[in-house]
Amino acid sequence: MNVPEGSGVDQEEDLKEVKRLRSGPRRPDLETLYCIDEDGSHHVIHPADVRGRFQRIKKAVWTILVVIYVALPWIRIGGHPAILIDIPRRHFFLFGHTFNAMDFWLAFFFLAGVGLTLILLSALYGRVWCGYACPQTVFLEGFYRRIERWIEGTAPQREKLARSPWTVRKILKKGGKHFAYLVLSLVLAHVFLSYFIPVRELGNVVTSSPAAHPAAFVFVMALTAVMMFNFAWFREQLCLIICPYGRLQSILSDPDTIVVGYDARRGEPRGRYNREGRGDCIDCYRCVAVCPTGIDIRFGLQLECIGCANCIDACDEVMDKLGQARGLIRNDSLNGFEGRRSRFWRPRVVAYFSLLALVFGGFVYATSKVEPIEARFVRLPGPAYVIEGGKIRNQFRLRLLVKEGGPRHVSIEPLSPEGAEFIFSQRDFDLPLLEYREVMTFVSLPRSSFRQGTAVEVWVRFGEERRTVRAPFVGPDD
Ligand code: SF4
Ligand code: SF4
Secondary structure, three states: OOOOOOOOOOHHHHHHHHHHHHHHOOOOOOOOOEOOOOOOOOOOOOOOOOOHHHHHHHHHHHHHHHHHHHOOOOEEEEEEHHHHHEEOEEEEEEEOOEEHHHHHHHHHHHHHHHHHHHHHHHHHOOOOOHHHHOOHHHHHHHHHHHHHHHHHOOOOHHHHHHOOOOOOOHHHHHHHHHHHHHHHHHHHHHHOOOOOOOHHHHHHHHOOOHHOOOOHHHHHHHHHHHHHHHHHHHHHHHHHHOOHHHHHHHHOOOOEEEEEEEEEEHOOOOOOOOOOOOOOOOOHHHHHHHHOOOHHHHOOOOOOOOOOOOHHHHHHHHHHHHOOOOEEEEEEEEHHOOOOOOOOOOHHHHHHHHHHHHHHHHHHHHHHOOEEEEEEEOOOOOOOOOOOOOOEEEEEEEEEEEEEOOEEEEEEEEOOOOOOEEOOOOOOOOOOOOEEEEEEEEEEEHHHEEEEEEEEEEEEEEOOOOEEEEEEEEOOOO
């Protein structure tokens, strides 16, 4: 071994891991995915433990994100949950605003904003989203991997257990781990359900028979099954094989993008600790041992790198113990690694910022235009008009909804066309909050009074507020 005393790899478990990687059947290369064996089977990766400043930053970020994830459905703004997607009633509550199915077009701004933010982040800081904030990373590294570590031990112990024959001890360990995974997956699935069912009703849904709420039951079971499959077995394959975002990195980044990389100018020629003329890399393999996707970052930037910074912390620890400067592996741009200056503002960054500002502005403007009260005519299916006894009749549904404030008393008053006869299925009633009401409306006008361009107009009073609702009155051309 070319590992010096106090080099950061002098712990027994670390040494075992380094030996395994050096002498094991496979080493990372640039031609194959390390997580897939030659026969196509999953090559399970057991990343070694790592400590350091990026681990502390990630833990803090993950804690904040998980607290937000759990708390949002409980926080009430304007009498509603901060976020609730009420599918049966077709309402969506977002930080004090109420939207319904007719406001769905606003999702364009939201999705475009999320997409552009990710694109901008990728151009500036590579896969920072993947390493720090993606739910796959947060849940896998923050919860599932910890449970695994807690029950099965360090990476070499986990690897040994995986290779050992089935014994009572192995069954208990594997069974215990998967039981813990199952409980955690169920909890996370129920938290997700609270974004669709108000938390006040969730307790009742969870404790009553599945037959009483089949959709919620199937949703939670399906989500739990997906999480078990993903977090217990599939893991990094999701990032490497399925996730399209990772595939886009090569077009989203440029030589000025900050990525996790290895300073080959400083590290090469790598070699044994006591070798004359070596670079700063002592080829200890710690950076490979801690990588959750099993790559060797010293080959250069790779598709499989999720930017988790484990290798930075691992290498910094080695450098500290060798008394060498940190940063052999670090966050820097490809230009930076080549000794050139990196630019923050590049044409693509300016373009992404501008587009994002445009979309954000559009979202704020469009949201401000969403009315807290909805009142509109919807023409009934079938012919646009009927002629009967010398009169032209148009028929509508007057759709009414109060989204904010509280229940209102509604009254309807016809305005025009003059001389028309109006029949409403209801004219005075109480309208509860967030409950659609459709008032059948029949408007008859003597044929002699009809002119092209005639409009139907009514006043709808919602308590103190009044809305004028219009629709064209249609009739024959002659
Ligand atoms: S880059 Fe750092 S951690 Fe990786 S092998 Fe070289 S010295 Fe070890
Ligand atoms: S190469 Fe480093 S940053 Fe990239 S995935 Fe592996 S450990 Fe994380």
